[in-house]
Amino acid sequence: MERQINRSHNTKARVKELLIKILLYTQILFMCLLVLVPIMWIIGSSFNPASALTNATMFPRNPTLRHYVHLLTETNYLRWARNSLQIAVLHTAFSVFLSASVGFIFGRFMFKGKKVALMTMLILQVFPSFMAMTALYVLFLTFGLLDTHLALLLVYSAGQIPFNTWLIKGYLDSIPKELDESAMLDGASKVQIFFRIIFPLAKPILSFVAVTAFMTPWMDFIFPRLILRADTNLTLAIGLFNLIEGNQNEYTVFAAGAVLIAIPITLLFVVFQKYMIEGIMAGANKG
Numbered sequence: 001m002e003r004q005i006n007r008s009h010n011t012k013a014r015v016k017e018l019l020i021k022i023l024l025y026t027q028i029l030f031m032c033l034l035v036l037v038p039i040m041w042i043i044g045s046s047f048n049p050a051s052a053l054t055n056a057t058m059f060p061r062n063p064t065l066r067h068y069v070h071l072l073t074e075t076n077y078l079r080w081a082r083n084s085l086q087i088a089v090l091h092t093a094f095s096v097f098l099s100a101s102v103g104f105i106f107g108r109f110m111f112k113g114k115k116v117a118l119m120t121m122l123i124l125q126v127f128p129s130f131m132a133m134t135a136l137y138v139l140f141l142t143f144g145l146l147d148t149h150l151a152l153l154l155v156y157s158a159g160q161i162p163f164n165t166w167l168i169k170g171y172l173d174s175i176p177k178e179l180d181e182s183a184m185l186d187g188a189s190k191v192q193i194f195f196r197i198i199f200p201l202a203k204p205i206l207s208f209v210a211v212t213a214f215m216t217p218w219m220d221f222i223f224p225r226l227i228l229r230a231d232t233n234l235t236l237a238i239g240l241f242n243l244i245e246g247n248q249n250e251y252t253v254f255a256a257g258a259v260l261i262a263i264p265i266t267l268l269f270v271v272f273q274k275y276m277i278e279g280i281m282a283g284a285n286k287g
Contacts, residue, residue: 046256056252067256077257079232080239087149087156087217087235094157095164095213096206102161103168104194108180118169121162129159133226140227147229155223156216164209171205172198207275211268218265236261 037058045056047063071077106118136155137146145151175198183193199206217224221237228234234242240257243250 042255042258045252046259048252051250051252056255067253068260071253071256071260075243075253076231076234076239077236077260080234080236081260083149083233084218084235084237087152088214091153091156091217092210092213094153095160096210098157099161099164099168099209100199100202100206101194102165103172104198106165107169107172108177108190108198118166121165124162130222133223137226146227147233148227149233151227152217152224152235156213156220160209160213160216164213167209168202168205171202175201204275207272211272214268215265219261 041056041058044058044060046067047065048056048060049062049064049066050056106114136151140146140148140151145154179197179201180193183197188196217235219237220235221241224235224238225241228238231239231242236257240254240261243257244254
């Protein structure tokens with residue numbers, strides 16, 4: 001009798017476990033389809049012979065590279081890509097250096113108003129960035145910086161300092177300060193400690209900051225749309241949007257451009273995936 005009861009309990013437990021697994025795998029499959037289907041649709045549309053998106057299919061019968069050729073030869077796509085790449089690379093360099101410097105100061109120095117400054121930067125992240133766009137537009141208009149890439153660099157580099165400072169400071173808190181003290185006993189200055197000790201050890205969090213900094217100007221639309229005017233100064237997001245604005249026959253060309261935009265970001269995530277996960281987890285745990 002007891003054996004039958006035990007078998008019954010085991011059977012119920014197995015059925016319950018099986019149902020939970022089925023539910024979990026169903027949910028995972030649904031989420032994968034939710035993410036992958038739009039991506040596959042865009043990729044498939046970029047190879048469709050048709051020009052309108054309504055006639056495009058996920059799996060084209062007669063795939064063609066016509067839209068890619070049109071995009072690269074008959075539009076300013078290469079110029080837009082060069083503009084976006086230039087802004088993204090410069091912004092990445094400035095953002096990483098500035099954020100690392102500020103994070104090093106807040107993580108390794110004691111000074112009056114430190115907590116107030118950290119809380120102020122944290123509170124500033126609550127307000128959406130578009131609230132300042134009108135003021136920034138007037139400011140750049142006054143100083144003659146409208147339709148320039150310098151305006152984008154200034155806003156991007158300054159805008160990411162508060163959030164990145166908290167991340168980097170949290171990561172630096174996990175690095176023993178005894179390393180700094182030992183280096184100072186050997187005659188190293190604060191600048192040497194920053195570049196020779198902190199910078200190499202903070203590679204994971206700096207990789208995360210670098211990738212996110214690169215993505216911001218590469219994919220941003222709202223702020224460049226407000227600042228940039230000349231076609232030769234446009235970034236990729238604005239240039240591609242102008243192709244389909246009021247033109248219903250360029251959506252597959254737009255899809256081809258979207259695929260090309262995604263390639264560098266995908267490669268960055270693949271290359272720096274290990275460092276990014278390690279950096280964001282360490283920064284979050286210690287922050």
